[in-house]
Every structure is written in C-alpha cells, then in structure tokens.
Amino acid sequence: MRSGVWLGALALLLAGMAALAAVLPAAVPPRITSMRCEYRLAGHRVAAGKVMVYYVPPDKYRIEYPGGIVFLRDEFAAYRYSKRLKTAIRFPPGEPLFAPVNPAFLDVVIKASRKEGREQISGKMCDVYVLEKALSYGKPGTKVWVWPQGRVVLKTNFGGPAGGVSYILTKLKFNEQIPDSKFTLPVGTVVKGHTPPQHPRESRN
Numbered sequence: 001m002r003s004g005v006w007l008g009a010l011a012l013l014l015a016g017m018a019a020l021a022a023v024l025p026a027a028v029p030p031r032i033t034s035m036r037c038e039y040r041l042a043g044h045r046v047a048a049g050k051v052m053v054y055y056v057p058p059d060k061y062r063i064e065y066p067g068g069i070v071f072l073r074d075e076f077a078a079y080r081y082s083k084r085l086k087t088a089i090r091f092p093p094g095e096p097l098f099a100p101v102n103p104a105f106l107d108v109v110i111k112a113s114r115k116e117g118r119e120q121i122s123g124k125m126c127d128v129y130v131l132e133k134a135l136s137y138g139k140p141g142t143k144v145w146v147w148p149q150g151r152v153v154l155k156t157n158f159g160g161p162a163g164g165v166s167y168i169l170t171k172l173k174f175n176e177q178i179p180d181s182k183f184t185l186p187v188g189t190v191v192k193g194h195t196p197p198q199h200p201r202e203s204r205n
Contacts, residue, residue, distance in 0.1 A: 023171045024122055028150045032057060036173045037152065041066065043165030051167060060183045061102060074183045079191070087190045103151055109137060109144060121145050121154040122169065 037053040049066030061078075063071040068083035078091040113129035120126070126145040131138055138158050145155040152172065158165045185191070 024124060024169070025172060025174060029174050033175045034178050035152070036171075036176050036178065037169060038171035039167040040170050041165070041167055043158070050170075054178050054182050055102070056178055056183070062182045072183055072185070079185060081185060081189065086186070086188065087192060088185055089192050105137070106146065106151060106153070108135065110146070113144065116143070119145060121147075124150075124154060126154055 033056070035053070035055040037055075039051040039053065040048075041051050042048045051066070052062075052064040054060075054062040059073060059075055061071070061073045065071075070081040070083065072079055072081060079088040080091070081088040109131070110129060112133040112135055113131050116128045116130050118125055119128050124147045126147050129144045129146065131140050131142040131144070134140060138156070141159045143157045143159070144153055146152070147154050150172070152169070153167070154169045156167045
C-alpha cells in the first residue's frame, strides 16, 4: 500500500518537473518569419509570472509583463504601454527596444559586456556575458545567456539580494502566424511623447 502511495507521489513529481521543462525547438529554421517566446520571471521582491515576447523580422516586437505593462514596436516607433492607464510613452526614434530576441539590442548588450564562458541551458549551449556598463536592460554585473544559433536570450540574472531577478526561457516557437494587432496600440490610447526607455522592472505607473 505504501509503495503504491510513493509511486503515485513520484509520478506526480515527475509530471510537475516535465511541465516546468523548457520546450525549445531542436534546430533553428533556415528562414525565421516570426518568434514567440515565453519566459518565467522570478526573484527577490518580484511577483512571479510569465513574460511573453513576440517578434516579426525585421523590427516588430511585443513584450508583455505581469501587471499589464507592454513594450511594443511597430515599423515606425517603440512604446511603453500601460493597460491599466490606457496610455503609452513613445521612445525616441532609433532607440533600440529592449527585447531578448531583438538583434539590435543583443548587439548593444554584447558590446557592453565581457564574455565569461559557455554554459548549457535547457539543452542549448549558450555564450555567457556579464554587463560591464549600465544599460536600460540592467546594471553592471547582470548576466546574460545567449543561444548564438537562435540569437535568443535563454536566461538573464540581474543579481541583487537573494539571488536577484531572473528571466528563464520556457517556450520558444518559430514561424507561427502572429496577427498585426499584436504590434499596434489599442484604439483610444493616449500617447505621451518621448522619454528615455526604462526597464519595466524599475518602472512605476
């Protein structure tokens, strides 16, 4: 009887571990028409949740954070949008939007970092970078794991108390159909103009 209980508990544990395992493609397709990523957000004094990222080359992005904060870019401009306030802040033209799948921003991060080595994350060999300059993405000491074949950040750790704040990629899908509405502001949004971009982890409505 006891062995049956233990086996049942073990089965539940293994099922839970499988549910938490990252779902990543075996390879990168020859041509990328879109990417959809799901990250797990966790850390000290941060509400745990998921961060959704949508990307359509060359310059359309959408990043959805817990609490109703959305960063998005269409082909013309980038915005920080608050679902609660129904307002958006337009970033200056040419400002690279923070996004873990944004090639332009990844280049900025890599240039501002030193390469620490390589490490496997979710079965993918990543280049590990440590920021040496402050960016809107993070402060010096922020560690970033980049999967070079996919040009995707699989993990970020911002450091700080109790292990800091981390983003960990849990799902990645290439070449899904993503509607244009994902990259446009809702009708009726009040746009407030240009301000320097700020990482949502440090922003307040």
